[in-house]
Every structure is written in structure tokens, then in C-alpha cells.
Amino acid sequence: MSVSDSGQIQSAKAAPSPEQAKKAKTQFNKLQKRLRREVGKAIADYNMIEAGDRVMVCLSGGKDSYAMLEILMGLQKSAPIDFELVAVNMDQKQPGFPEHVLPQYLDQLGIEYYIINRDTYSVVKEKIPEGATTCGLCSRLRRGTLYTFAEDIKATKIALGHHRDDIVETMFLNMFYGSRLSAMPPKLLSDDGRNIVIRPMAYCREKDLVRFADCKGFPIIPCNLCGSQENLQRQNIKMMLQDWERQQPGRVEHIFTSMQNIKLSQMADTSLFDFKNLQIDRSSERKAYEFADDQTVDGKPARDAVKMVNIVNL
Numbered sequence: 001m002s003v004s005d006s007g008q009i010q011s012a013k014a015a016p017s018p019e020q021a022k023k024a025k026t027q028f029n030k031l032q033k034r035l036r037r038e039v040g041k042a043i044a045d046y047n048m049i050e051a052g053d054r055v056m057v058c059l060s061g062g063k064d065s066y067a068m069l070e071i072l073m074g075l076q077k078s079a080p081i082d083f084e085l086v087a088v089n090m091d092q093k094q095p096g097f098p099e100h101v102l103p104q105y106l107d108q109l110g111i112e113y114y115i116i117n118r119d120t121y122s123v124v125k126e127k128i129p130e131g132a133t134t135c136g137l138c139s140r141l142r143r144g145t146l147y148t149f150a151e152d153i154k155a156t157k158i159a160l161g162h163h164r165d166d167i168v169e170t171m172f173l174n175m176f177y178g179s180r181l182s183a184m185p186p187k188l189l190s191d192d193g194r195n196i197v198i199r200p201m202a203y204c205r206e207k208d209l210v211r212f213a214d215c216k217g218f219p220i221i222p223c224n225l226c227g228s229q230e231n232l233q234r235q236n237i238k239m240m241l242q243d244w245e246r247q248q249p250g251r252v253e254h255i256f257t258s259m260q261n262i263k264l265s266q267m268a269d270t271s272l273f274d275f276k277n278l279q280i281d282r283s284s285e286r287k288a289y290e291f292a293d294d295q296t297v298d299g300k301p302a303r304d305a306v307k308m309v310n311i312v313n314l
Contacts, residue, residue, distance in 0.1 A: 028215045035212060038203040039071050046187040048198040049157060051081040055198075056155035058146060059089045061102060061221030063213035064161035068201055070216065072159065073111070086155060087113035090142055092120045101219050114153065118145055135232065147195050162199045165206040168255050169237045177233055181267075183259060205253075 016024065043049050057072060059065045072085055087109075089102045099115075106113040120141040127137055150158050162184050171183035186202040189195075201209070213220065244251045264273040 031208060031212055031215070035067070035201075035204055035208060036071055036074060039068075039200045040075060042186055042200055042202045043075075043198075046198070046202075048187055048200060049079075049081070049083050051083065053083040053156045054154060055083060055085050055157045055159050056146075056150050056153065057085055057087050057159045058161070059087050059102060059106075060161070061089065061219075062161070063218060063220055064163060064166075064201065064206075064209055066216070066218040066220075067204075067209050067212050068159060068161040069109075069111075070212075072200060073109070085111060086153060087111050088116065088146065088149065088153075089113070090116045090118060090120075090145055092118065092138075092142070094121045098221060101221055105219055114149070116145060116149055120145070135234070147190060150195055156196070158195055158197045160197060160199050161201060163201045163204045163206050163209055164256050165238075165241070165252060167199070167202060167259070168252050169234060169241060171255075171259065172237045172241070173234055176237070181269075 049055060055072070057065070057069050059069060069085070069087060076083065076085060087106055091097065091099060103113075103115065118141075120138065123141060124138050146158060167184045167186075171181070174180050174182050184199060184202075186199050188197040190197065241252055267273065270276070
């Protein structure tokens with residue numbers, strides 16, 4: 001037991017037993033291996049990082065970007081190729097933002113890092129009405145700044161900390177509110193062709209990253225500009241997917257897998273598939289239908305059809 005400054009009695013948290021500590025360590029090791037395996041697979045599947053790359057790892061101060069940097073640093077040590085990691089944070093001058101947290105953390109890691117100071121907070125608050133969603137403008141300003149800075153430091157790849165749940169949420173967000181079928185690709189060439197964005201954690205589940213961050217004790221910095229706003233469209237999508245996942249575990253994973261298995265001929269985009277010029281081709285011999293022997297046909301065919309049937313039967 002302990003006494004707080006206000007004089008209230010507080011219960012001390014009991015230290016874990018040796019058995020509990022051993023079990024917790026085993027579970028963490030499994031979690032860390034799974035995350036590294038998933039990140040490694042995503043990097044390999046999409047050729048995200050190549051020999052000689054200088055990867056700009058974007059840190060927001062949230063659990064996902066901390067985990068991305070941690071995992072990439074671990075993979076860097078064992079990777080068969082050499083590549084550089086540069087940590088970059090953009091201080092958007094939000095009121096109360098703890099400017100000291102990230103520099104202190106990165107100093108301990110001994111990694112090259114930069115803090116970009118740009119007051120996008122004031123711009124967003126000026127342009128967006130009170131209560132409206134700020135995420136769109138905020139992300140555009142942040143993206144433009146980071147793209148430019150990547151060139152300044154000669155980074156060849158820009159790594160963002162989006163995970164599988166983010167990607168699926170974005171797809172539904174664009175479907176429901178944007179009337180388009182698109183999401184966050186694991187690898188993206190910017191519109192001007194000057195930067196490549198990678199998402200190494202595209203295969204990782206958010207709940208695993210939450211556990212990983214808790215175990216590592218990352219100094220999390222909340223986003224008070226947009227993340228705390230209520231009734232955001234993304235939050236509605238997130239709640240919908242969480243409800244689906246409770247009803248049928250694994251549904252989000254199936255949705256993500258379907259994004260990797262797209263059949264354009266089964267969709268409806270005329271710019272991606274030529275529906276107008278589809279033609280039948282019966283020049284080859286028709287394959288035998290295995291259930292044809294059990295089939296009977298009733299009806300009264302047209303005269304021309306009767307003649308054709310008789311000709312075929314000759």
C-alpha cells in the first residue's frame with residue numbers, strides 16, 4: 001500500500017511471480033517474431049526496400065510508428081542487404097505537444113533523426129470549421145511537407161506506419177463516402193513520380209501492435225488535433241469492422257486478402273476492363289458437361305430451332 005499526495009491510500013501493484021514473468025516473456029517473443037515475420041514478408045512481396053536504400057521512417061509519436069521503427073531496426077541488423085534508416089517527425093505545433101519526448105527517445109536509440117517544425121495546426125484550424133473533420137487537410141499538409149523533406153535528405157523510400165486494419169478501414173471509407181474502390185497500397189509511387197511510399201506493416205494486425213507497444217512501453221503522444229474528434233467517419237468504419245470481427249473472427253483478414261485477389265472482369269470499371277467488346281467464341285470443341293446425362297428439356301422450340309436440332313442429330 002502507498003499514500004498519494006492527496007492523502008488517499010493506493011494499492012501497490014503486485015510484482016509478477018517468476019512463472020508469470022516467464023510466460024509473459026515467452027508471449028512477447030512470439031509476438032515480436034510474428035510482427036517481424038509479417039513485416040519481412042510485406043517488404044519481400046512488394047520489394048519495398050532494396051540494397052542501398054535510404055528509408056525515411058516517419059514518426060508521429062503513436063504506437064504504430066514506434067513499432068515500425070523498432071521492427072525495421074531489428075530487421076536491418078539481419079537483412080541480407082544494406083540500407084539506411086532515418087527517423088523523421090513533423091512537429092505541427094499543436095498546443096501542448098510535448099516537443100522533448102521524441103528527441104529524447106531517438107537520442108537513446110542513437111539513430112539519425114530530424115524534427116521538422118511547421119505550424120500546420122494553425123492552418124487547419126483557420127480553414128476547417130469547428131467540429132468538422134480535420135484529417136483530410138491535415139494529412140495533405142503533412143504529406144506535402146514530408147515528400148519535400150525526403151528529397152532534401154536524399155531518402156529513396158518513405159515508410160509510413162499504417163497497418164492492415166488501417167488499409168481495410170480506408171477501403172470502406174472510400175467506398176461509403178467517396179464512391180470509389182481504393183485503399184492504401186503497401187507500396188505507392190507519388191503522383192509526381194518523385195517519391196515512393198512504403199507501408200512495411202501492411203500485414204500486421206492493430207491488436208498485435210497495441211500489445212507490442214504496451215510491452216515496449218513506448219512514450220505515446222496522442223493526436224489532439226484530429227484523433228480525439230468524435231463521430232469521425234473513420235471511427236464509424238472502425239466500429240463497424242470491430243463489430244464484424246466479434247461476430248466472425250478473421251473477417252478483416254479475409255477482406256484484406258480479397259484486396260490482393262481482384263478479378264477485374266467481375267467488377268464494373270469500364271476503364272480497367274473492356275466490357276463493351278466482349279465476344280463469344282465457340283470455335284473450339286465444347287467440353288463435356290459431367291451432369292448432361294441426367295438432364296431433360298421440356299418446351300416448344302421455334303421452327304428454326306427444331307430444324308437446327310434435326311440437322312445436328314443427322
